[in-house]
Amino acid sequence: MLWFVGLGVSGFGSIPNEALKVLSKSDIVYLEQFTSPIGRSDLKKIKDACKGEFRPAKRWIVEDGDEILQNAKKKKVVLLSYGDPYIATTHIELRVRAAGEKIRTRSIHASSSLTSMIGECGLHFYKIGRIATVMSEGKSLTTPYYVIYKNVTEGSHSVLLLEYNQDKNFFLDPGDAMEGLLETERGQRRNVISDRTFVIVASRIGFEDQVITAGTVAGMKRHDFGRPPHTIIIPGRMHFTESDALRTFANCLDEPFDNSDATKKISKQMIERYVPMIREALEEIKSRYKDQKKFQAILENAESYILDAEKFLEDGQDEVAILSIGYADGLVDALRLAEGLDPKM
Numbered sequence: 001m002l003w004f005v006g007l008g009v010s011g012f013g014s015i016p017n018e019a020l021k022v023l024s025k026s027d028i029v030y031l032e033q034f035t036s037p038i039g040r041s042d043l044k045k046i047k048d049a050c051k052g053e054f055r056p057a058k059r060w061i062v063e064d065g066d067e068i069l070q071n072a073k074k075k076k077v078v079l080l081s082y083g084d085p086y087i088a089t090t091h092i093e094l095r096v097r098a099a100g101e102k103i104r105t106r107s108i109h110a111s112s113s114l115t116s117m118i119g120e121c122g123l124h125f126y127k128i129g130r131i132a133t134v135m136s137e138g139k140s141l142t143t144p145y146y147v148i149y150k151n152v153t154e155g156s157h158s159v160l161l162l163e164y165n166q167d168k169n170f171f172l173d174p175g176d177a178m179e180g181l182l183e184t185e186r187g188q189r190r191n192v193i194s195d196r197t198f199v200i201v202a203s204r205i206g207f208e209d210q211v212i213t214a215g216t217v218a219g220m221k222r223h224d225f226g227r228p229p230h231t232i233i234i235p236g237r238m239h240f241t242e243s244d245a246l247r248t249f250a251n252c253l254d255e256p257f258d259n260s261d262a263t264k265k266i267s268k269q270m271i272e273r274y275v276p277m278i279r280e281a282l283e284e285i286k287s288r289y290k291d292q293k294k295f296q297a298i299l300e301n302a303e304s305y306i307l308d309a310e311k312f313l314e315d316g317q318d319e320v321a322i323l324s325i326g327y328a329d330g331l332v333d334a335l336r337l338a339e340g341l342d343p344k345m
Contacts, residue, residue: 001075001076001106002069002095002098003079003106003107003108004079004081004095005019005022005023005079005081005108006083006084006085006109007038007046007082007083008110009113009207011039011042011206011207012046012049015110019110020049022078022108023046023050024049024051025051025076026051026076027071027077028077028078029078030062030078030080031043031046031055031080032059032079034058036083037164037169037228038082052076058166062090065093069101073103079094083110085107087114111206113229117212117231117233118157120212121200121212121214121249121250122244122246122250123233123238124241127237128157129151129154129157131147131160131161132148132161133162134160134172134181135172136170141181141184144160145181145190145193146188148181148192148193149190151234152262153263153264153265157236158236159231160177160232160233162174164228171229171230173225174201174223174225174230175221175222178217178221179221181193182194190263190266190269193234195218196218197234197262198235198256198257199215199217199220200250201230201231202232202233203227203228203231204227209227212249213251213252214253214254215252216253216254219254223253236259237259238257238258242256243256267313267318268313268318271309271310274325275306275309275325278325278328278329282303285332285336285339285341301327301331302328302335303328305324305327305331306328308321309324
């Protein structure tokens with residue numbers, strides 16, 4: 001038998017009563033701490049609640065899973081984790097393997113910091129977009145950068161988990177994470193994040209000393225957020241009730257505002273850049289063909305494609321908009337080439 005049990009977000013005090021009964025009757029309890037740390041006091045209380053064998057589990061033990069599964073075939077085994085047991089995809093994969101080996105599994109769910117922090121900040125949970133992890137390695141920041149880009153252009157909020165290394169007792173500081181994203185912006189240049197971006201940092205959610213701080217990156221990247229763990233949230237389009245709640249629940253260094261207008265979709269950036277260029281080139285070439293009726297249809301088509309591109313973009317048909325401006329560009333280039341002009345000019 002293999003139980004997947006969540007600790008909740010407040011240490012030993014948030015363990016469900018049902019889970020305490022399971023711990024007292026289990027043969028082996030594995031406690032994983034690689035998703036989030038657990039204080040010494042709580043660790044002792046958890047160990048005392050276990051009547052069987054208590055084993056702190058390193059990441060590799062859970063990811064490998066063989067030891068846990070072999071024991072679960074003959075004994076009552078518990079995998080205990082911070083928050084809800086299935087926030088970690090590793091645990092889901094282990095449960096699938098257990099089912100494949102005909103091992104019975106049961107679950108006891110608990111609150112997760114991921115779900116709790118959204119309400120604690122006063123944000124609407126249904127507006128949370130894809131979640132990403134920010135690592136200290138600079139090359140890995142492109143993925144969270146584009147997760148933020150996609151979320152904010154859709155009006156969604158971005159939850160950014162920060163690197164935690166149990167073996168090294170390392171927590172990525174929110175300020176360092178922001179600096180890393182700013183450096184990525186300098187390379188990508190999509191206007192995703194800047195010193196003017198409004199961010200939220202949720203610290204030690206569920207504990208007595210939890211703190212929520214909000215403000216622009218300019219001030220937040222130098223702020224002392226206290227003890228970890230921390231999570232960064234970059235709001236997309238905020239409803240006025242979210243802004244009001246954030247003012248009430250958080251320490252706002254700056255007035256809350258909407259990030260959604262600061263970042264435009266790549267397709268919109270392209271249309272805004274290329275439409276004026278192609279329209280200017282079209283107007284220039286018209287004078288060379290004003291007396292040649294057989295080319296008027298081509299000139300009219302080019303003009304129509306430009307107008308279509310703007311209309312398609314307005315209607316949210318981004319891909320068709322890009323195709324349209326591409327057709328216009330092709331026609332204008334062809335007309336320039338026919339006159340012996342450089343199409344790139």
